[in-house]
Amino acid sequence: MTDMPQADAGPDRTPRPDTGRRRVVIVGGGFAGLACARELAGADVQVVLIDRRNHHLFQPLLYQVSTAALSPADIAVAIRRVLHKAGNVDVVLAEVTGVDRADARVRLKDGGHIPYDQLVLATGSVYHYFAHPEWRDHAPAPKSIAEARRIRARLLGAFERAESCPDPAERRALMTVVVVGGGPTGVEMAGTVAELARYTLRGDFRRIDPAEARILLVEAGPRLLAAFPPDLGDYARGRLKRMGVEVRLDQPVEAIDDGGVTLAGERIDAATVVWGAGIRAAPGADWVGGTADRTGRLPVTANLSLPGDPAIFALGDLALFEQDGKPLPALAQVAQQQGRHLGRALRRSDAPPPYRYRTRGDTAVIGRHAAVYTYGRFKLTGRLAWLLWSIAHVYLLIGFQRRTLVMLQWVWRYLTFERGARLID
Amino acid sequence: MTDMPQADAGPDRTPRPDTGRRRVVIVGGGFAGLACARELAGADVQVVLIDRRNHHLFQPLLYQVSTAALSPADIAVAIRRVLHKAGNVDVVLAEVTGVDRADARVRLKDGGHIPYDQLVLATGSVYHYFAHPEWRDHAPAPKSIAEARRIRARLLGAFERAESCPDPAERRALMTVVVVGGGPTGVEMAGTVAELARYTLRGDFRRIDPAEARILLVEAGPRLLAAFPPDLGDYARGRLKRMGVEVRLDQPVEAIDDGGVTLAGERIDAATVVWGAGIRAAPGADWVGGTADRTGRLPVTANLSLPGDPAIFALGDLALFEQDGKPLPALAQVAQQQGRHLGRALRRSDAPPPYRYRTRGDTAVIGRHAAVYTYGRFKLTGRLAWLLWSIAHVYLLIGFQRRTLVMLQWVWRYLTFERGARLID
Numbered sequence: 001m002t003d004m005p006q007a008d009a010g011p012d013r014t015p016r017p018d019t020g021r022r023r024v025v026i027v028g029g030g031f032a033g034l035a036c037a038r039e040l041a042g043a044d045v046q047v048v049l050i051d052r053r054n055h056h057l058f059q060p061l062l063y064q065v066s067t068a069a070l071s072p073a074d075i076a077v078a079i080r081r082v083l084h085k086a087g088n089v090d091v092v093l094a095e096v097t098g099v100d101r102a103d104a105r106v107r108l109k110d111g112g113h114i115p116y117d118q119l120v121l122a123t124g125s126v127y128h129y130f131a132h133p134e135w136r137d138h139a140p141a142p143k144s145i146a147e148a149r150r151i152r153a154r155l156l157g158a159f160e161r162a163e164s165c166p167d168p169a170e171r172r173a174l175m176t177v178v179v180v181g182g183g184p185t186g187v188e189m190a191g192t193v194a195e196l197a198r199y200t201l202r203g204d205f206r207r208i209d210p211a212e213a214r215i216l217l218v219e220a221g222p223r224l225l226a227a228f229p230p231d232l233g234d235y236a237r238g239r240l241k242r243m244g245v246e247v248r249l250d251q252p253v254e255a256i257d258d259g260g261v262t263l264a265g266e267r268i269d270a271a272t273v274v275w276g277a278g279i280r281a282a283p284g285a286d287w288v289g290g291t292a293d294r295t296g297r298l299p300v301t302a303n304l305s306l307p308g309d310p311a312i313f314a315l316g317d318l319a320l321f322e323q324d325g326k327p328l329p330a331l332a333q334v335a336q337q338q339g340r341h342l343g344r345a346l347r348r349s350d351a352p353p354p355y356r357y358r359t360r361g362d363t364a365v366i367g368r369h370a371a372v373y374t375y376g377r378f379k380l381t382g383r384l385a386w387l388l389w390s391i392a393h394v395y396l397l398i399g400f401q402r403r404t405l406v407m408l409q410w411v412w413r414y415l416t417f418e419r420g421a422r423l424i425d
Numbered sequence: 426m427t428d429m430p431q432a433d434a435g436p437d438r439t440p441r442p443d444t445g446r447r448r449v450v451i452v453g454g455g456f457a458g459l460a461c462a463r464e465l466a467g468a469d470v471q472v473v474l475i476d477r478r479n480h481h482l483f484q485p486l487l488y489q490v491s492t493a494a495l496s497p498a499d500i501a502v503a504i505r506r507v508l509h510k511a512g513n514v515d516v517v518l519a520e521v522t523g524v525d526r527a528d529a530r531v532r533l534k535d536g537g538h539i540p541y542d543q544l545v546l547a548t549g550s551v552y553h554y555f556a557h558p559e560w561r562d563h564a565p566a567p568k569s570i571a572e573a574r575r576i577r578a579r580l581l582g583a584f585e586r587a588e589s590c591p592d593p594a595e596r597r598a599l600m601t602v603v604v605v606g607g608g609p610t611g612v613e614m615a616g617t618v619a620e621l622a623r624y625t626l627r628g629d630f631r632r633i634d635p636a637e638a639r640i641l642l643v644e645a646g647p648r649l650l651a652a653f654p655p656d657l658g659d660y661a662r663g664r665l666k667r668m669g670v671e672v673r674l675d676q677p678v679e680a681i682d683d684g685g686v687t688l689a690g691e692r693i694d695a696a697t698v699v700w701g702a703g704i705r706a707a708p709g710a711d712w713v714g715g716t717a718d719r720t721g722r723l724p725v726t727a728n729l730s731l732p733g734d735p736a737i738f739a740l741g742d743l744a745l746f747e748q749d750g751k752p753l754p755a756l757a758q759v760a761q762q763q764g765r766h767l768g769r770a771l772r773r774s775d776a777p778p779p780y781r782y783r784t785r786g787d788t789a790v791i792g793r794h795a796a797v798y799t800y801g802r803f804k805l806t807g808r809l810a811w812l813l814w815s816i817a818h819v820y821l822l823i824g825f826q827r828r829t830l831v832m833l834q835w836v837w838r839y840l841t842f843e844r845g846a847r848l849i850d
Contacts, residue, residue, distance in 0.1 A: 011591075013589060015588065015589060015631055015632055016631060016632065053849065054581060054582075054585060054847065054848070054849045055847065055848055055849070071496040071497070071498040071499070071846075072496070072848060073496040073846035073847075073848055074496070076848055077847075078629070078847035080629040080630070081629060081847065084628045084629040085628070087631075090631050092588075092589060093582075093585040093586075093588075093589075093849075094589070145848065156479060157479075157518075160479060160518040161518075163440065163517075163518075164438060164440060164517060164518075164519070166436075203509045203510070204503070204505040204506060204509040205505070206440055206441060206512075206515050207440050207441065408833070421496075421498035422479065422480065422498075422502075422503035422506065423479070423480055423497060423498055423501055423570065424478065424479045424480070424518075
């Protein structure tokens with residue numbers, strides 16, 4: 001089926017290398033990769049899904065882990081579990097380091113390799129600190145469970161330290177939270193930090209009043225939620241203001257260090273800085289030697305394959321897919337749709353048909369009862385948008401247990417402002 | 426109220442140092458310390474509760490975190506939250522490094538100190554590796570959240586590695602779990618690991634069958650559950666055997682290393698070794714210069730104070746309290762009762778009355794439908810004992826949300842053998 005392994009490629013790590021069936025290798029168990037694998041379940045194809053982690057993570061809710069509302073396990077599910085009935089799918093816990101296109105195989109970090117007939121790259125994205133990689137240490141981003149835990153520990157730890165801090169200026173800095181980036185992640189994060197401080201922690205301290213925490217949302221551009229219609233960004237800004245969040249527009253971050261940030265020449269001392277400003281595709285482009293755009297995305301053809309290599313596909317945040325002259329945004333629903341489309345197509349052996357994104361609308365949440373939703377020209381804000389946001393996110397969650405438990409915690413939190421995951425690790 | 430701070434004792438870190446009321450300082454927010462603080466809520470006493478962690482941990486269920494059944498947040502609650510209505514109680518997140526008895530103050534790691542009128546030491550216990558502290562790296566024990574996560578990652582990671590391991594002997598070692606210690610912790614751990622392998626993971630792998638995992642429970646003494654009547658130990662052994670656990674009695678562990686254990690001259694290769702063999706009191710005895718017993722416990726008088734120092738008390742796992750000629754065991758219910766007793770007494774300014782432990786019976790769980798329960802001469806095994814165990818543990822859990830969610834997960838797991846927290850960090 002494929003070349004013999006060469007000495008420098010290490011041993012063949014394919015689980016069940018001898019099925020004799022067409023082999024589809026999927027790299028990444030996020031929304032795109034998992035949807036693709038699920039569609040291929042039961043097909044006359046051997047599927048190998050490779051991921052560095054054993055779990056699929058519901059990233060759109062990671063900010064809730066960062067703010068102690070949900071536990072990591074509430075938004076994660078073992079990839080094996082999701083695919084356990086798919087007898088033709090093998091899940092491999094391994095890190096991919098490259099792709100040998102000439103020999104049609106994927107290289108693994110442990111020195112082995114896995115040959116493919118068709119390769120699906122769905123490696124997602126990471127937060128990007130532009131020209132300042134050193135900011136990462138000072139301003140973690142809610143992208144992995146470990147980072148979300150780090151944010152949670154910083155946030156809760158700062159209030160603890162403020163409680164026993166005799167110096168007023170230092171206490172002020174400990175009670176200052178700066179969220180960088182006015183997109184959906186930043187808006188959600190700022191809103192939920194405000195709720196944490198104003199309601200959840202209220203009454204738990206004796207010397208400080210958490211409600212006096214200073215929360216800043218900083219955006220380099222002229223408005224919040226730039227991907228949404230302007231009035232929705234204005235609505236978000238107004239709601240955040242009412243919740244006590246200072247929104248700073250047109251203020252690019254100039255410096256971030258251990259003690260705070262500098263914005264437009266103004267120094268702001270802050271113990272907690274959270275990053276939600278920019279993403280960059282994970283290093284799938286380097287593996288295939290493709291020409292990536294400036295955020296690392298691989299341009300793909302209409303059927304999601306690489307130009308000139310119909311056996312390799314790129315999906316989700318990694319893919320630069322143009323539709324009506326514009327690239328599709330990095331959204332879970334885009335990734336999931338592309339995964340499904342490609343999975344259905346790969347069941348057959350002929351080339352996949354062209355893909356077209358059909359939006360179900362875009363939504364971002366600001367806080368209790370406050371969200372925005374847009375679908376074409378239709379726009380919605382407030383309570384009903386919040387309900388839509390909740391339903392959409394619960395629907396997207398995989399696995400019945402997850403859905404029920406998360407739903408119960410939301411309802412509980414809604415009624416009480418209580419947070420169940422106030423752990424400083 | 427107390428001496429002026431001396432230069433070498435650092436600043437006074439008492440929150441609200443000027444209340445003028447009698448000050449009770451409690452070190453440790455476990456079962457004993459928290460129960461004591463709760464009883465003191467609303468009293469005409471200033472209470473300062475110091476803990477290294479921001480959360481109270483329900484340690485008896487940590488083994489369920491280790492085996493992916495529960496999330497850390499399910500069995501932890503912010504200490505501040507529990508005490509938020511107790512306006513006379515301050516919670517301080519800090520590490521105690523010593524006690525100056527002459528000056529009646531507690532020293533903190535950050536260089537400060539907190540003066541007390543009465544001091545309650547409730548620092549609990551840690552796992553003890555006898556003469557082999559180096560075993561800790563190879564055989565973590567379920568005592569903190571971080572260690573429980575480590576066990577979980579090892580256990581799940583070993584099955585992952587086994588799935589892609591071509592060598593039969595290595596695969597066998599990866600699928601071998603050794604639990605050291607035949608007390609309640611060891612029995613619970615071995616039973617739940619067996620259920621994880623035989624039921625939860627079944628069908629999730631393609632090349633290995635997790636049900637073929639080898640699970641050993643190793644005890645140096647002649648029987649399991651030595652603190653229980655002998656026939657209950659025999660029952661536990663029989664149940665574990667039926668669940669596929671190899672029980673080794675009279676086999677002290679001779680060596681533990683990266684690759685496995687040596688028992689009575691026999692080498693057993695195992696990727697996962699879990700320690701549940703012995704505990705030792707946390708270093709409260711060193712602080713007060715008391716004469717501790719060989720497991721670090723501080724002998725206390727009938728009213729839980731130190732002999733010769735009526736202003737200092739020791740509770741729970743730290744205290745060596747003799748009743749009817751025998752020391753009380755290191756149990757959550759002992760700690761909680763002592764905390765309550767002392768808390769009630771300290772509301773008044775006179776010396777506390779003598780304490781007497783009133784057992785509500787002892788229980789240990791082996792697995793689904795299988796537990797033991799003993800109360801005086803009354804003994805119970807099987808389904809009803811399991812129900813009692815469940816009720817007792819849910820009852821002990823603090824906070825309404827905790828109880829409901831944990832209960833729901835138990836019910837869910839009971840019906841499906843599903844595990845919700847299969848995260849490898």
